[in-house]
Amino acid sequence: MTTHRESELRERMTRHWLAAEHAIRAYIAGGVRSFSDREDLLQQVALTVARRFEEFDEQRPFLAWALWIAKSRVIDFYRSQGRRPQFLSDDFLEKYAEALVERREAIPARREALEDCLEQLPDRSRKLIRLRYYDGLKMDQIAEAVRSSPASVRVTMHRIRDVLSDCVRRRMASEAAE
Amino acid sequence: MISDTLRMQMDQWLDGDLSQEEEALLKEQLEALPEALAFFSDRALLHAMLAKSSLCTAPERGDLLDISITDQPADRPLVRARRAILPPWLWASFATAVCLSLISIFFLPNVFAGPAGLVRKTLAEYRSTIDRCYIVKVEGEGRIRRNRLKGRMFPTDSKLWVRGNSFVQIFDLSDDMLVWGRDQQGTVWFTIAGKSAAVFEADRVPDALQELCDLRTLDMTTLLESLLQDYQLEYAENKNGIHTIIAKPIARISNAKYGTVEIEIDARLHLVRRVTLERLNEDRLVAVISFSLDKIQQHETAFYDVRTHLVEDANVLEQGSRFGDRLELLKAFLLKMRSPQTAEINGTSEDVK
Numbered sequence: 278m279t280t281h282r283e284s285e286l287r288e289r290m291t292r293h294w295l296a297a298e299h300a301i302r303a304y305i306a307g308g309v310r311s312f313s314d315r316e317d318l319l320q321q322v323a324l325t326v327a328r329r330f331e332e333f334d335e336q337r338p339f340l341a342w343a344l345w346i347a348k349s350r351v352i353d354f355y356r357s358q359g360r361r362p363q364f365l366s367d368d369f370l371e372k373y374a375e376a377l378v379e380r381r382e383a384i385p386a387r388r389e390a391l392e393d394c395l396e397q398l399p400d401r402s403r404k405l406i407r408l409r410y411y412d413g414l415k416m417d418q419i420a421e422a423v424r425s426s427p428a429s430v431r432v433t434m435h436r437i438r439d440v441l442s443d444c445v446r447r448r449m450a451s452e453a454a455e
Numbered sequence: 456m457i458s459d460t461l462r463m464q465m466d467q468w469l470d471g472d473l474s475q476e477e478e479a480l481l482k483e484q485l486e487a488l489p490e491a492l493a494f495f496s497d498r499a500l501l502h503a504m505l506a507k508s509s510l511c512t513a514p515e516r517g518d519l520l521d522i523s524i525t526d527q528p529a530d531r532p533l534v535r536a537r538r539a540i541l542p543p544w545l546w547a548s549f550a551t552a553v554c555l556s557l558i559s560i561f562f563l564p565n566v567f568a569g570p571a572g573l574v575r576k577t578l579a580e581y582r583s584t585i586d587r588c589y590i591v592k593v594e595g596e597g598r599i600r601r602n603r604l605k606g607r608m609f610p611t612d613s614k615l616w617v618r619g620n621s622f623v624q625i626f627d628l629s630d631d632m633l634v635w636g637r638d639q640q641g642t643v644w645f646t647i648a649g650k651s652a653a654v655f656e657a658d659r660v661p662d663a664l665q666e667l668c669d670l671r672t673l674d675m676t677t678l679l680e681s682l683l684q685d686y687q688l689e690y691a692e693n694k695n696g697i698h699t700i701i702a703k704p705i706a707r708i709s710n711a712k713y714g715t716v717e718i719e720i721d722a723r724l725h726l727v728r729r730v731t732l733e734r735l736n737e738d739r740l741v742a743v744i745s746f747s748l749d750k751i752q753q754h755e756t757a758f759y760d761v762r763t764h765l766v767e768d769a770n771v772l773e774q775g776s777r778f779g780d781r782l783e784l785l786k787a788f789l790l791k792m793r794s795p796q797t798a799e800i801n802g803t804s805e806d807v808k
Contacts, residue, residue, distance in 0.1 A: 364482060
């Protein structure tokens with residue numbers, strides 16, 4: 278039987294997790310190359326967060342705690358791989374986590390701004406973005422889908438992200454000025 | 456100032472698309488340049504946000520001009536037309552509809568997000584990795600119960616765990632524990648008391664089992680996508696941030712699986728608390744199914760695998776076993792569930808042996 282306390286604890290955990298998930302995903306994507314390994318690691322972090330949530334001190338930012346867990350999972354992942362060297366050093370992983378924690382409060386505003394900016398993209402750019410993130414295609418597969426070369430798709434995707442970043446920055450600046 | 460080449464390499468790394476030589480170069484520069492860390496953090500966040508944006512989690516409107524997406528009240532006519540063939544009067548209607556939507560967004564706080572907006576945001580959250588447990592009740596509609604389903608009703612409440620497209624459903628019956636599920640690869644399996652089990656690969660799931668998946672389980676992402684695409688959504692109630700949305704099919708879709716859907720969403724958590732849906736078969740109502748959120752918990756991915764639900768020395772019929780043997784076991788499983796799909800399997804098992 279689920280007690281009131283357990284259910285309240287789970288609700289708090291869910292709220293924290295949903296608010297932090299983007300940054301945790303970003304952290305893992307920064308540290309690990311393959312999409313499937315990233316998903317597995319995210320799952321492991323979620324599991325550890327759920328198991329150890331009672332240890333979490335509400336006075337501290339949840340994201341810092343979750344990224345501390347994520348860091349050890351990334352390091353464990355490379356250890357289990359044996360031959361393959363760790364992409365980012367332990368020190369850099371630490372700094373990277375700090376950089377994401379510094380950005381945590383702006384994340385909801387960034388998400389809102391990004392939604393608006395996506396609306397303004399030309400159809401072709403929106404299509405490329407969907408092929409990459411909705412269909413989960415790699416660059417060469419996207420190139421095949423749009424009958425282009427992988428090199429050209431890479432450059433185009435990079436430009437689209439630049440456009441989106443600028444748009445988000447402008448929107449947030451104008452919101453702050455109001 | 457960091458070079459465009461370096462910035463592009465970061466995108467390539469985040470896309471899983473960087474060669475090993477470039478990887479070493481990127482690593483070196485990332486660790487040496489503080490501004491590279493700042494850019495990398497922002498870019499990785501952008502990638503994560505794009506993956507969970509409404510563009511990448513909901514069905515695309517594509518080149519269809521779909522006015523239903525603007526959350527209009529249920530009694531307003533709906534228009535679905537391609538941009539190129541819209542006559543002027545339709546453009547005028549469209550403009551009016553957009554104005555009405557804008558008015559509702561800016562001046563009516565109760566419909567601030569609109570039901571489709573809330574469903575879209577909820578859909579984005581359901582791409583997350585959290586396991587949710589729902590209590591499932593299946594009730595035949597009064598008349599159906601008396602006439603057609605009498606004597607072959609499903610067992611009582613069951614618990615359904617869902618994560619994305621994966622699920623595990625547990626029926627704790629007086630005589631046996633029945634468990635069935637679908638893993639991340641789409642493999643569907645079931646066990647009777649954990650002692651015997653059958654596994655069907657994604658492309659070989661028998662129709663009867665597939666129908667049961669549709670009837671008894673809840674693929675929340677598919678349901679929410681379908682609500683956005685094919686339903687007219689209307690707020691019915693808002694109690695302490697829990698919104699009730701009534702969804703009605705916008706057009707007569709042949710062989711639609713669901714009729715009217717009632718869905719309760721916690722707007723703060725973007726969490727579906729309850730879904731009640733009319734299950735249709737060839738446009739006939741066959742059951743009313745309700746899913747009520749019981750708990751949220753984290754499971755290992757293996758929880759969705761058949762092996763987690765077996766006793767020692769269980770007899771498992773999987774790829775390589777005779778398909779007919781698997782169907783025989785499926786028949787026993789459906790009988791225990793007192794499912795109407797039993798009749799269907801009786802009709803097909805001989806054909807595939």
